Amino acid sequence: MPAKLTLVLGKGGVGRTTLSLALALGHAELGERTALCSLLARQDLSHEPRALVHTGWGEPPAELEWVEIDPRGAVDHVVRRLVPLPALAGLVTAHPAYDALFGIAPGVKELAVLHRLLALVDEGGARKRVVVDGLATGHGTHFLEAPRKSAEMLVGNLAERARAIDAALTDPARTTVLLATTLEETPVRETVELAGRLRHMGFPLQAILANRALPEVLPDAQALPDLRRIAAREQARLVGSELGLSWRGVQGLAQAALHLELQAREEREHLPALHGLGLPVIEVPLELEPRGMLRRIAAKLLEAGL
Amino acid sequence: MTLQSQLRDKRLVVFLGAGGVGKTTIAAACAVQAARERETLALTIDPARRLADALGVRLGAGETRVEGRLSAAMLDSKQALDDMVRKYAPDQERLQRIMASPFYAQLSDAFAGSEEFVASGQLYELLQQQRYELVVVDTPPSKHALDFLEVPERLVKVFDSGAVSWLFKPTRLLRLAGGRATALLARWTSQRYIEDVADFFTQFDRMFLDMEQRVRAMRGILTDPAQTAIAIVALPEPASMLAARTFHRELTERLRMPVDAIVVNRVLTNPPPQRGVSDEELARLLAKALEHSGTVPRAHVEPLSQGVVRGASLYRAMAQHQQEAIRALASEVACEVVQVPALPESVSSLAGLEKLRAAMFG
Numbered sequence: 258m259p260a261k262l263t264l265v266l267g268k269g270g271v272g273r274t275t276l277s278l279a280l281a282l283g284h285a286e287l288g289e290r291t292a293l294c295s296l297l298a299r300q301d302l303s304h305e306p307r308a309l310v311h312t313g314w315g316e317p318p319a320e321l322e323w324v325e326i327d328p329r330g331a332v333d334h335v336v337r338r339l340v341p342l343p344a345l346a347g348l349v350t351a352h353p354a355y356d357a358l359f360g361i362a363p364g365v366k367e368l369a370v371l372h373r374l375l376a377l378v379d380e381g382g383a384r385k386r387v388v389v390d391g392l393a394t395g396h397g398t399h400f401l402e403a404p405r406k407s408a409e410m411l412v413g414n415l416a417e418r419a420r421a422i423d424a425a426l427t428d429p430a431r432t433t434v435l436l437a438t439t440l441e442e443t444p445v446r447e448t449v450e451l452a453g454r455l456r457h458m459g460f461p462l463q464a465i466l467a468n469r470a471l472p473e474v475l476p477d478a479q480a481l482p483d484l485r486r487i488a489a490r491e492q493a494r495l496v497g498s499e500l501g502l503s504w505r506g507v508q509g510l511a512q513a514a515l516h517l518e519l520q521a522r523e524e525r526e527h528l529p530a531l532h533g534l535g536l537p538v539i540e541v542p543l544e545l546e547p548r549g550m551l552r553r554i555a556a557k558l559l560e561a562g563l
Numbered sequence: 564m565t566l567q568s569q570l571r572d573k574r575l576v577v578f579l580g581a582g583g584v585g586k587t588t589i590a591a592a593c594a595v596q597a598a599r600e601r602e603t604l605a606l607t608i609d610p611a612r613r614l615a616d617a618l619g620v621r622l623g624a625g626e627t628r629v630e631g632r633l634s635a636a637m638l639d640s641k642q643a644l645d646d647m648v649r650k651y652a653p654d655q656e657r658l659q660r661i662m663a664s665p666f667y668a669q670l671s672d673a674f675a676g677s678e679e680f681v682a683s684g685q686l687y688e689l690l691q692q693q694r695y696e697l698v699v700v701d702t703p704p705s706k707h708a709l710d711f712l713e714v715p716e717r718l719v720k721v722f723d724s725g726a727v728s729w730l731f732k733p734t735r736l737l738r739l740a741g742g743r744a745t746a747l748l749a750r751w752t753s754q755r756y757i758e759d760v761a762d763f764f765t766q767f768d769r770m771f772l773d774m775e776q777r778v779r780a781m782r783g784i785l786t787d788p789a790q791t792a793i794a795i796v797a798l799p800e801p802a803s804m805l806a807a808r809t810f811h812r813e814l815t816e817r818l819r820m821p822v823d824a825i826v827v828n829r830v831l832t833n834p835p836p837q838r839g840v841s842d843e844e845l846a847r848l849l850a851k852a853l854e855h856s857g858t859v860p861r862a863h864v865e866p867l868s869q870g871v872v873r874g875a876s877l878y879r880a881m882a883q884h885q886q887e888a889i890r891a892l893a894s895e896v897a898c899e900v901v902q903v904p905a906l907p908e909s910v911s912s913l914a915g916l917e918k919l920r921a922a923m924f925g
Contacts, residue, residue: 269581270802442909443583474874477866483859484867492858499852509835510849514874516831516907517881545880 259381259431260292262374263563265466266393266451267437271444272468275309276437276541276554277390280563282314283555285321290383292322294374295390313551322384324377331369367403371422378425398454401426405458429461435563437466438531440524445531452534464563465531470540473525474518484518487511537561566824566901567924569792570597570697575690575784577700578826579712579814580796581806585828588910589796589903590701591618592919598633601696605635606689608682608703618913630913634695638682687781712785712818785820792823797892799830799885799902804892811896822898827889829905834882835875846872 265277281293310317378387392400404423408416426432434455438448455462475481486492488511494504531538539561544550569576570593578590587607594605618629626636784790797807807825814820838845850868853859859867893900904922
């Protein structure tokens with residue numbers, strides 16, 4: 258029985274690693290053997306998830322597996338398998354042109370990584386779920402497009418494998434895709450573009466994760482003009498004299514609150530664009546306290562049925 | 564040396580950073596600052612045309628005078644790449660073949676950063692014309708912030724390494740394996756694919772060789788601290804700060820390009836001071852004062868006083884987190900760290916840019 262594959266996609270900086278980690282931890286804690294898979298970045302841009310798990314969760318559950326795929330290693334692995342003569346394989350991978358070429362050759366690295374990833378899923382066994390952090394960022398879908406594009410250029414075993422990978426990634430019974438974003442202009446625009454492209458390519462989208470959503474400051478929207486008024490000097494003076502505070506003190510409080518209220522409203526203005534995708538939008542609130550953060554996020558994600 | 568003096572002295576200031584950090588706006592505000600004293604070009608390679616929006620001008624193929632000493636231009640590197648292929652293709656049939664090649668489609672999709680390669684060559688030509696005392700470059704929002712600096716070189720390396728002849732004359736390599744390899748190669752790629760690749764590279768060989776000189780010369784300018792300043796733009800969040808730190812390390816250690824400034828955009832400044840009372844108590848006192856002063860309708864007193872206290876407290880916590888993240892960054896880098904306060908409204912006009920400029924440089 259192959260494992261279920263969940264791809265968490267989204268541009269860097271939106272908290273994709275934290276969300277993937279929370280989801281994997283949540284399922285592992287329920288006793289489901291879960292692999293959290295990420296690409297070994299040439300530069301470590303991750304949140305150092307292992308350090309994060311200790312403050313944000315506590316002792317990681319035994320059912321959690323950490324898997325890192327090294328893209329360069331994955332390519333070497335495939336080349337070695339394809340070229341049965343070790344001498345020739347060594348000649349190929351040691352050639353200076355090999356390094357330079359795979360720096361620019363389209364699709365090769367991507368296909369090799371997906372090949373390793375699917376092997377992990379197909380192995381199944383005790384492993385019930387594979388959560389993948391990354392693979393598509395912003396409007397770049399080259400990773401997920403690679404199998405289909407490569408299948409057109411390749412023949413034989415490799416073409417067959419490329420087609421099988423594409424079929425698995427686009428099968429809703431096996432794969433689900435979560436799109437992570439924050440409620441800011443650029444990430445939302447890129448998420449809408451990404452969703453459009455993925456849908457066009459036949460990827461099974463499940464939900465949008467709107468991360469670090471600001472809470473609304475004013476429970477009653479009607480009070481916004483009043484907030485603006487006391488953020489101005491004259492009214493702040495009036496209120497301040499009643500309160501035994503300087504007008505600057507009152508104004509400081511009101512301006513800080515107004516700033517966040519306006520920011521929260523701007524965030525909410527981006528929601529219709531996300532709702533327009535016809536997918537559930539799961540809002541994950543802004544977390545400032547690291548302790549227990551992953552547990553709170555995991556609870557939110559599992560409660561939403563992810 | 565401060566960012567302000569870089570803008571006064573250098574020939575080229577390059578802004579790097581991930582998409583969504585406000586790189587275009589920061590670069591434009593810096594160009595506005597520089598144009599107070601020098602003939603300045605704000606150059607964007609951002610296809611989203613944000614610079615044009617922010618400056619309130621239409622950007623076409625050429626350079627547009629915005630006002631005073633400030634001009635703006637956009638490099639359309641996809642178009643430039645197509646033009647270059649047209650120029651170098653010996654005949655119509657070859658042109659069709661290159662354009663139809665899957666390799667070209669993927670390359671020009673910024674897959675391999677050929678746009679950065681072209682942009683780098685174009686930037687060099689622009690600098691050679693010496694029409695501006697300073698060019699401020701807003702780099703494309705690539706999936707990788709260093710692509711603009713790195714990819715041109717990577718492509719040059721491909722040609723240097725002999726990858727082209729390796730691909731084009733695979734027989735030399737195949738003979739080593741006693742001829743069995745030809746059959747092997749055909750097992751995992753189609754003949755057509757090999758032809759495509761060979762065709763593509765022979766056509767591009769001449770073009771790239773011609774470009775290569777310009778790209779190398781551009782690299783010389785980029786790595787010369789007397790001519791160029793490099794600034795990284797980031798947001799005051801842990802992930803963005805971490806990315807900035809990594810870019811900084813990669814640039815200085817691996818690419819040997821000195822970083823002159825890290826600009827932290829949208830910083831929450833002037834947090835309201837903590838009062839000696841609890842939030843609940845403060846909200847109660849504020850509600851009482853609001854009621855007595857009669858400044859707001861009675862029904863709004865409760866939600867407003869609670870909102871103000873909650874908002875101020877959240878602002879304070881967020882500002883503190885930001886300062887911690889900025890401090891952690893500043894302790895690890897040697898360059899200047901410039902904090903840009905979060906403005907209440909997003910910048911969408913020249914007047915807005917002027918406000919941002921004033922917030923940055925006074």
